[in-house]
Amino acid sequence: MTVPTEIEGLLGRRGMSSPIEWSTPGAARGRAALLVAEHRASGREIVPNPHLTEDWAAFAARSPNLLAAVQAVLGPDVAVENTFLVVKWPGRQFEIPWHQDGIDDRLELHPERSVSAWLAVTDATVTNGCLYVAPGSQRAGYLQVEKEPSNGAERGRADQVAGFTPETTIPVPLRAGCAVLMDxxxxxxxxxxxxxxARIGLNVRYTAxxxxxRRDPQSPSVVPISGTGW
Ligand SMILES: O=C(O)CCC(=O)C(=O)O
Structure with missing residues (x-):
């Protein structure tokens, strides 16, 4: 059976493309060492929107190979909607539950006009907390969200994806300097x-x-990074 491309989405059957090099491994690991030194004392785990305040993150989101891969699916006009840095410190319990990057209580992105990327700043391995994905899960569309009793955060329910079990998901280990592009x-x-x-990654949401x-009006401005259509 042929699945219409609008269901499969911009990145095809699996809904992802990897690995895409955004930096040399050495430069990424060097940046990671600086970030560890900067945040170790506070133990900070999440830094919102570093592309607005830190040159390295602004450059990472515009790195040529990654931007070319984004433009190949979104077209020439690309903007960064949001970034966040996640630091997973060794020995600290910190899981990010199943979710979809294009929808939450702040935001909804058009799945045919947006993609997200996760950039490994350190190596990302099964042991240090790399991403796990459900390939093809984009075909189920956005999931109904429900509030988490513990903190009120809204999350899509992964069990709405046909055939979803933790066993049908795969880890996405990445060498420092590589990225995965996701529907x-x-x-x-x-x-x-x-x-x-420490394991460090940068998430970037791109939009055309x-x-x-839908977007919370309190969100910082979207930052165009290529094209003339803005
Ligand atoms: O950095 C992580 O561990 C997870 C980040 C994530 O889930 C995301 O990029 O959407």
Whole structure:
């Protein structure tokens, strides 16, 4: 049976493309060492929107190979909607539950006009908390969200994806300097870091014109990074 491309989405049957090199491994690991030094004392785990305040993150989101891969699916006009840095410190319980990057209580992105990327700043391994994805899960569309009793956060319910079980998901280990590009509807999570070193990743949500369906007006401005259509 042929599945219409609008269901499969911009990145095809699996809803993802990997690995895409955004940096040399050495430069990415060097940046990771600086970030560890900067945040170790506070133990900070999430830094929102570093592309607005830190040159390295602004450059990472515009790195030539990654931007070319984004433009190949979104077209020439690309903007960054949001970024966040996640530091998983060794030995600290910190899991990110199943979710889709294109929808939450703040935001809804048009799945044909947006994609997200996860950039490994350190190596990302099964042991230190790499991403796990459910390939093809984008075909189920955006999931109904429900509030988590513990903190009120809204999350899509991964069990709405046909055939979804934790066993049908795959880890996405990445060498430092590599990225995975994901359909905005791709269901993914990450686990706790049980290694002895920090694991650091940068998430970038990219949009084309018309890609924002709903957005909290308090959000910082979208930043165009290529094209003339903005
Ligand atoms: O950095 C992580 O561990 C997970 C981040 C994530 O889920 C995401 O990029 O949407």
């Amino acid at each position: 905005s509807r791709l269901v993914h999570r990450s686990g706790t870091n049980t290694s002895s070193g 014109p018309g890609g924002i369906v």
